Amino acid sequence: CPPVSLPEEAEVQPSHPVTYGRTYYGIMFDAGSTGTRIHIYKFIQKDPVGLPVLDNEMYHAVKPGLSAYADMPETGAETVRELLRVAKKMIPKEEWWQTPVVLKATAGLRLLPEEKARALLDEVKEVFDESPFFVPNNSVTIMNGKNEGVLAWVTVNFLTGHLYVHTRKTVGILDLGGGSTQITFLPKSKKTVNTAPPNYIAHIDMFNGTYSLYTHSYLGNGLIAARLATLGALGADGLDWKVFTSSCLPKKYRDDWTFGGITYKVSGIPDGFAGYKLCYYEVLRVVKGIVHQPFEVKGNSVFYAFSYYYDRAVESGLIDGSRGGVVEVRDFKKRAKEVCNKMTKYRPISPFLCMDMTYITVLLKEGFGFKDSTVLQVEMLVVIGWKTGIGFIGVNHLVIEFNQVHECSFMYLCLCVC
Numbered sequence: 001c002p003p004v005s006l007p008e009e010a011e012v013q014p015s016h017p018v019t020y021g022r023t024y025y026g027i028m029f030d031a032g033s034t035g036t037r038i039h040i041y042k043f044i045q046k047d048p049v050g051l052p053v054l055d056n057e058m059y060h061a062v063k064p065g066l067s068a069y070a071d072m073p074e075t076g077a078e079t080v081r082e083l084l085r086v087a088k089k090m091i092p093k094e095e096w097w098q099t100p101v102v103l104k105a106t107a108g109l110r111l112l113p114e115e116k117a118r119a120l121l122d123e124v125k126e127v128f129d130e131s132p133f134f135v136p137n138n139s140v141t142i143m144n145g146k147n148e149g150v151l152a153w154v155t156v157n158f159l160t161g162h163l164y165v166h167t168r169k170t171v172g173i174l175d176l177g178g179g180s181t182q183i184t185f186l187p188k189s190k191k192t193v194n195t196a197p198p199n200y201i202a203h204i205d206m207f208n209g210t211y212s213l214y215t216h217s218y219l220g221n222g223l224i225a226a227r228l229a230t231l232g233a234l235g236a237d238g239l240d241w242k243v244f245t246s247s248c249l250p251k252k253y254r255d256d257w258t259f260g261g262i263t264y265k266v267s268g269i270p271d272g273f274a275g276y277k278l279c280y281y282e283v284l285r286v287v288k289g290i291v292h293q294p295f296e297v298k299g300n301s302v303f304y305a306f307s308y309y310y311d312r313a314v315e316s317g318l319i320d321g322s323r324g325g326v327v328e329v330r331d332f333k334k335r336a337k338e339v340c341n342k343m344t345k346y347r348p349i350s351p352f353l354c355m356d357m358t359y360i361t362v363l364l365k366e367g368f369g370f371k372d373s374t375v376l377q378v379e380m381l382v383v384i385g386w387k388t389g390i391g392f393i394g395v396n397h398l399v400i401e402f403n404q405v406h407e408c409s410f411m412y413l414c415l416c417v418c
């Protein structure tokens with residue numbers, strides 16, 4: 001493990017134009033299951049001994065994600081080349097040679113057969129090598145689920161000011177991606193740690209101490225992968241002729257639907273039933289017996305929920321998109337019932353809204369075991385980090401990479417997940 005150093009108090013630095021000091025750039029790709037995003041960071045070091053401060057972040061995204069190109073890795077890598085063009089426009093030419101470029105892939109590539117994922121990573125690495133940027137060792141990799149959960153926890157707690165020496169009051173995170181979903185929190189009671197499966201506990205070193213986090217990433221339980229599982233389409237054959245039906249979809253709905261580069265025929269049950277109750281039992285199969293209920297989650301911890309929790313809360317009108325908001329688990333349930341029982345009203349938003357909202361409800365209640373009254377702070381991560389301009393977990397990927405390159409002297413924080 002590298003040495004760990006964190007400032008005494010993690011201070012949120014205001015974003016303001018600084019015209020002196022040394023400037024550094026860094027390029028981070030977040031290769032998710034539903035899209036590939038580039039984050040271009042600009043840091044300014046005001047004095048030679050101080051830590052660099054994030055001055056600006058630029059963001060661009062393309063859809064679909066790399067995994068949609070499982071059978072055309074070269075075409076997939078072209079999407080990365082396109083995004084690098086943006087970086088070339090943003091970063092001054094004389095800085096290119098010392099600007100590190102890193103790509104971390106998440107659930108989309110984890111779900112692919114190993115050789116297909118490998119081919120995609122190799123093609124992306126070639127694109128990096130052909131670029132004028134600095135390519136550190138292991139710059140194109142799949143991030144494991146444990147790190148994904150821990151980094152999101154560090155990011156949210158850093159941005160919300162909960163990371164400081166002897167910190168005890170932290171917030172938990174719930175991240176719902178397309179392919180996987182993560183839960184991470186710092187347990188207050190020993191029983192949570194002792195009753196958890198051993199690989200659900202991650203020990204992280206911060207401030208000269210070791211913290212044991214409860215964390216797990218459920219592969220295949222992201223929102224979009226869960227749709228496939230609900231429809232019974234995950235790993236199914238006969239895709240040319242099979243129509244996958246569900247009572248979570250409007251009865252008259254029938255369409256082709258593509259995820260991960262594969263197209264599925266999906267439909268409601270035209271002469272059958274649709275609605276919350278039936279849908280609830282359909283999605284329950286995707287969660288029951290798979291998702292572990294931590295002992296402590298029934299307590300009063302604060303959880304930040306983002307990614308698809310946020311997207312669907314906004315779409316269904318639970319929260320305001322520009323501000324995020326506080327909701328109780330029961331609010332998701334109430335809104336799921338309404339959406340499912342009035343499918344035609346909500347169909348223009350998305351024919352999958354009933355399935356998605358029901359899945360979120362079932363995941364929270366039957367999966368993690370949250371109470372109806374559990375409060376969730378539903379936010380877009382960009383909003384959480386608006387003061388600093390720090391956007392997504394990308395910044396922490398970058399921190400890790402920078403630290404490997406600059407031996408922990410460079411960034412706000414150094415972290416080690418053992």
Ligand SMILES: O=c1[nH]cnc2c1ncn2[C@@H]1O[C@H](COP(=O)(O)OP(=O)(O)O)[C@@H](O)[C@H]1O
Pocket residue numbers: 030031032033034035037065106107108176177178179180181222306307308309311380381382391392
């Ligand atoms: O840079 C970002 N800022 C804010 N939200 C993001 C960003 N990148 C991804 N998301 C959110 O993450 C979700 C999709 O997750 P993703 O495609 O990364 O799946 P995965 O993590 O399962 O691979 C969506 O809700 C999307 O809005």
